Amino acid sequence: MKPSTLLKAGAALVLLMVLGAVGAITFINHSRPQPLGLAQAARHTTSPRPDDPLTLACRRPAVPDNSSSGVAGLWAVQAGSLAGYQAREKFAEVTSPHVAVARTDTVGGWLLVGAVAAGVQIETGCIAVDVRTLRSVDELPGFRTSDRDDIARQMLSSREHPYVIFQPYPAAISVDGSSNAVQHVQISGALEIGGVTRPAKFGLDVRLTNSELSAAGATVVAVDDYGVEVPQEAGGFVQVDPNITLEVSLILAKPVQPQ
Numbered sequence: 364m365k366p367s368t369l370l371k372a373g374a375a376l377v378l379l380m381v382l383g384a385v386g387a388i389t390f391i392n393h394s395r396p397q398p399l400g401l402a403q404a405a406r407h408t409t410s411p412r413p414d415d416p417l418t419l420a421c422r423r424p425a426v427p428d429n430s431s432s433g434v435a436g437l438w439a440v441q442a443g444s445l446a447g448y449q450a451r452e453k454f455a456e457v458t459s460p461h462v463a464v465a466r467t468d469t470v471g472g473w474l475l476v477g478a479v480a481a482g483v484q485i486e487t488g489c490i491a492v493d494v495r496t497l498r499s500v501d502e503l504p505g506f507r508t509s510d511r512d513d514i515a516r517q518m519l520s521s522r523e524h525p526y527v528i529f530q531p532y533p534a535a536i537s538v539d540g541s542s543n544a545v546q547h548v549q550i551s552g553a554l555e556i557g558g559v560t561r562p563a564k565f566g567l568d569v570r571l572t573n574s575e576l577s578a579a580g581a582t583v584v585a586v587d588d589y590g591v592e593v594p595q596e597a598g599g600f601v602q603v604d605p606n607i608t609l610e611v612s613l614i615l616a617k618p619v620q621p622q
């Protein structure tokens with residue numbers, strides 16, 4: 364084969380590789396799931412069974428009267444709530460960084476809101492997420508995201524510690540029960556991952572509509588502070604940024620019969 368022909372063949376191969384890489388990057392960018400936002404209100408108020416595992420992970424306090432139409436009272440997490448994580452990862456074969464996104468609808472818990480002179484405040488609460496049910500919702504050409512889910516469950520020690528639990532500290536909130544407007548609040552609390560508890564702060568958009576409360580937002584945590592080790596070696600098959608975004612989209616309503 365003539366040198367000129369070899370050069371043309373080599374140039375064509377390089378061009379195909381470049382086009383393939385550009386196509387993969389474009390696919391990754393366009394297939395990235397959107398961050399969790401405020402959910403539609405649930406159609407029916409549900410109350411989990413007392414023996415439900417999420418109920419046991421977040422035991423509710425006894426509230427004698429929960430019938431008030433105001434914001435104060437006990438609010439329970441409803442069906443349709445979601446939680447998950449976003450993690451930046453870099454593969455050796457892909458030049459563009461990728462965002463891994465996994466979510467679950469196995470979310471439970473409650474918030475107790477009390478009336479104060481300045482309005483209302485969160486008195487206490489507990490939100491539990493079953494990490495064993497996290498499933499990837501992003502796509503990556505040539506890679507089985509189910510393998511990542513298996514690895515994530517191992518890193519989170521999900522057999523010994525199946526739940527990530529957030530318990531908010533007491534804090535005043537500004538939620539107008541007479542308006543459907545979205546308001547932004549900062550909620551600090553204790554976040555438990557893999558049996559290790561650290562302080563964390565969620566930034567949440569909150570909306571009260573037809574006696575149902577929606578809240579959506581995120582926080583960034585350094586998972587190595589919780590003893591979770593992610594792949595970080597340069598030159599490895601994959602590198603994962605240990606600063607992971609945890610996101611939630613919650614629907615809450617006042618249960619008719621508090622547990």
